[in-house]
Every structure is written in structure tokens, then in C-alpha cells.
Amino acid sequence: MRLHDPDGASRAEQTAALKAAGCLVVRTEAPPAPGGQDFTVLNSILDFIAEGDQLVIGGLEHLGASGRAMLRALERLEERGASLYVIEPELRSTGPGGPALHAALAAVASAEPIVAIRHRRPAANQEIRALQRAGVGPVEIARRLGVSRMTVWRKLKAMEACG
Structure with missing residues (x-):
């Protein structure tokens, strides 16, 4: 019971x-x-x-x-x-x-609506930074890392603010 x-x-x-x-x-x-x-x-x-x-x-x-x-x-x-x-x-x-x-x-x-749960791995700052330095744009970085574009934009902005 x-x-x-x-x-x-x-x-x-x-x-x-x-x-x-x-x-x-x-x-x-x-x-x-x-x-x-x-x-x-x-x-x-x-x-x-x-x-x-x-x-x-x-x-x-x-x-x-x-x-x-x-x-x-x-x-x-x-x-x-x-x-x-x-x-x-x-x-x-x-x-x-x-x-x-x-x-x-x-x-x-x-x-009931079918709710699809998308599991994305967290993107490491160093991966994003390395791809950016290699000349890869934010949209392509997001695609390669399997994260949203907003995640990439937020992390890039946070890294710029930190110096």
C-alpha cells in the first residue's frame, strides 16, 4: 500500500x-x-x-x-x-x-502531450573558448558541443566579463 x-x-x-x-x-x-x-x-x-x-x-x-x-x-x-x-x-x-x-x-x-526530455551535457568553458579561438562561430560551437546557442552566448559573455 x-x-x-x-x-x-x-x-x-x-x-x-x-x-x-x-x-x-x-x-x-x-x-x-x-x-x-x-x-x-x-x-x-x-x-x-x-x-x-x-x-x-x-x-x-x-x-x-x-x-x-x-x-x-x-x-x-x-x-x-x-x-x-x-x-x-x-x-x-x-x-x-x-x-x-x-x-x-x-x-x-x-x-496528454508527449514531453520529450532532451539531455544535453554541460559545455565546459575551455571547450567553448578553444573553438572560439579557432574561429568557430557561436552557432557552430553550440552544434558541435550539443548545447543551446544561448548557453554558448552566456558562457562567452561571462568569460569576457572575467577578462
């Missing part, structure tokens, strides 16, 4: 609600920072949950930071032969509501 505190209920209150729902083991974690994606405890549970087990969560928001993440968590549960029970609103991944829950999460996930 995993929970965090989106509605202001104390952890003790949430844990009591989960125990009242029949949970034998309750796992908690702090909510991720706004816009964050860190669901470490949930990922650990999804890695080790066994066939026939049921993940019980207080609300659907405890399953992931986005519709896509929630859908992936549900799929991971299904791959391991486990099920999901959401206390509020009451939802189950098994029984007649299971396909509807899956379809709803798939619809939400498909409506």
Missing part, C-alpha cells in the same frame, strides 16, 4: 483508513515535488508484488503523476497477476469495472 497526503488528511488517518479496508501492510512515502515524478515506494511495490496480491491505494492520484504513469503502473500490476483497489472513488481493476478503469486511464494518457 502506498499513500501520501493530497487532501490534508494526516498519515495516521490515511493509514487507519487503509487498515480499516483490510490492508495488512501499509507503505508510505512523501508526495513528489510539484511536477515531480518520484514514486520510489510505489515502484518498489510494483517490482515485488506477487500474483494474486492486491495493491490498495487511497485515491487514483497515488498511482502516478500523470495518466500515462497511472496506466503504466496498472499494466505493471496486471503483468504480475496482481490487482488494484482504489478506496476513493471506489474502483477495481478486476470485475466488470476493470476494463472501464483501464480504458479511462488509456484515454487520459492518450490526451
